[in-house]
Amino acid sequence: MKNRDCRGHLWWHGRFRGCGYRITLGREAILEVLSRANQHLSAEDIYIKVHPMYPNIGLTTVYRTLDVLVDLGLVFKFDFGDKRARYELAEGPKGAHHHHHLICTNCKRVIDYTDFIDEEVELLNQTEKGLSKKYNFMITNHLIQFYGLCDKCNNKK
Amino acid sequence: MKNRDCRGHLWWHGRFRGCGYRITLGREAILEVLSRANQHLSAEDIYIKVHPMYPNIGLTTVYRTLDVLVDLGLVFKFDFGDKRARYELAEGPKGAHHHHHLICTNCKRVIDYTDFIDEEVELLNQTEKGLSKKYNFMITNHLIQFYGLCDKCNNKK
DNA sequence: ATTATAATGATAATGGTTGTCATTAACAAT
């Protein structure tokens, strides 16, 4: 019975209810899968992983729930160049764990990194501030991906 | 008769031939369209714009040519969240014009910005160097996009 | 328990992109 507060609610229930969304078994199962996963799951990945605990779920519901979660900012949706969207929890019970990505253009491996160097955090803040002012643009989020060859693919050359 | 060198070759012919690719009318037309465009074109956009100067071209050829151009690094392929890929010349006769993007999550407008603040360039270099060492990852490119609300959409609230 | 309606799931449809294959065009060799 983890990740529950004193009223038996999961950490995301409040945010959900606050926006008029209902708590359903399917949504519980999908969020359970997302919070357990440490990879970047596709909609079908999630659909398959949810089946054992909730066999009646439909793939359509997975897509719809993911849309809601993305809208709420609870989940990030990524495009890593394979043809399907990839989803990843934006924040968990322990809080946010924002990170950036290294993507190998050869083997398509994706490496998360959260260990930003100080300069990177500082630069991002300054850049966002500068851009906001210059273009009168309210920045709420960013996507930063570095492409290249991972250690394995680089050694093969 | 612009963008030609003394032998009547367009600027990209050398790179093309060097990789064993042939110069065809369709490819000339597609690159012409790409170099004239100042927006982010979809494959179909390009197909339509090429028609007047080369009516027999097929959409398949547009896709295939774009694949080649992306492989050669002459064109960048982007995903801005609408369902189609967007293409943009990576370098022209005047050289590269790398830039980053501001994307309005409301009206989907995309703003290019090349006027990096000095710190941004410096920080990017440092970050790439740090990541390369830490993960033994050879970085060849990066994608940086800021999401939020553009001036118009922000004022409507 | 009743009620209003959000959510679901089976299914069909959509649409951007890719595969197939016979034909054509590019270009190196002659």
Add this chain to the structure above:
DNA sequence: ATTGTTAATGACAACCATTATCATTATAAT
């Protein structure tokens, strides 16, 4: 200029992730 090799093309079909539809069910307020 002619020929031969083969990359490139285009019409068309197929693919497949994602959406739309709609009758049914489950949620939560009353």
